[in-house]
Amino acid sequence: MKEIISKLAMEDCSYSYCPSKGLLETREFLAARNNTNGGPHISAEDIIFFNGLGDAITKVYGLLRSTARVITPSPTYTTHSSAEAAHAGMRPICYPLNPRNNWYPDLEELRNRVKYNPAVSGIPLVNPDNPTGAVYPVTVLKEIVAIAEDFDLFIIADEIYQNIVYNHHETKPLSAVIGEVPGISMKGISKELPWPGSRCGWIEVYNSQKDPHFAKYVESIVNAKMVEVCSTTLPQKAIPQVLLHPELESFLDGRRRRYERFSEIAYNSLKEVDGIITNRTNGAFYVTVVFEKDRLNPQQHLQIANKDVQSLVEKLCAAPGMEPDKRFVYYLIGAAGLCVVPLSSFNTDLQGFRFTLLEQNELKFRKAMETLAASMKEYLESAHTTEAHRKRAESPVADPEHGRRERSRRAQS
């Protein structure tokens, strides 16, 4: 990739503006790739580039008619829910993903919520999913398409992780199942290629001429792009060369195999913990853990060896309105040095956290998983021994190393 980019960096055209929708040859290349899916055929005109997919998400929702809503998954990658909520000036309308069913959408609930929310005009989905790591089977995708068809809606599929699927799971891109329903697939290079700083993503529009309202909406996205002039040129020039590089498949395959192995390590370590729901990750590179209802309370804690860190964590956790899962996250980083993201920050009422499978050193990852499992057990059980902990903490002979030793002992055993 560096060789391709450094050669392109010596060409004058890499420094110029490009057409507002994006470089024609790159859009033609991507349209031809899509057209092997067996779904609706698109041309270069149906592809629009943005400065990263995050930028595309914000613009696509921002240009919805002011009274139109889309119903976002919960939990979800927050750029989707926040961008839509910002456009509407209201709380997001959501459909639940079910952690007790591989994080697949609750389709009955989705159908009902669409039925009773006449403002809903579109259904976004993320497949493979961030933050859950779920990969939707074709049956689930087809049912979402059927709901869109029944209620005259369009579909937005964020498919930025489309080539990061493993554990023998199978899915299809939106274009292969969408039939005649209007839709947008969102794609990008930040995840598949190690170049997130390129800020390069694009949308592919399907069946734009099948619905005049949808056609007008897409036209407004193109107009907004023209006002902005264009997106970053250099990554667009590099895309065909990088995606056709003979080593790309083996590079991706190596990553998929590592995520598959690490997802198994994570699942095996975490499934033994009482009071949580966890799933095997089958795509993208995230694991989401949910605390069962009423398992968290403000008395729980982990022993933090460093007194300064302990008082900082206690201070942060005393903030008004502190989410219980965020409290766990602060204790975890303070006591064990592990950084995870609270699930409550992903547009959901569920409590839990998300972490990634991106660590490359297997030994380090195994240790992290053991420490994580031991820390969760310690935290969840600590509520029963609050009084004892408090006394020990207040005792002049309190042993600050106790928590660390205990976790390390459990991890080793």
Ligand SMILES: Cc1ncc(COP(=O)(O)O)c(C=O)c1O
């Ligand atoms: C589901 C999903 N969509 C979009 C993005 C944004 O990607 P980009 O770097 O292209 O803005 C991310 C980044 O984490 C993501 O997880």
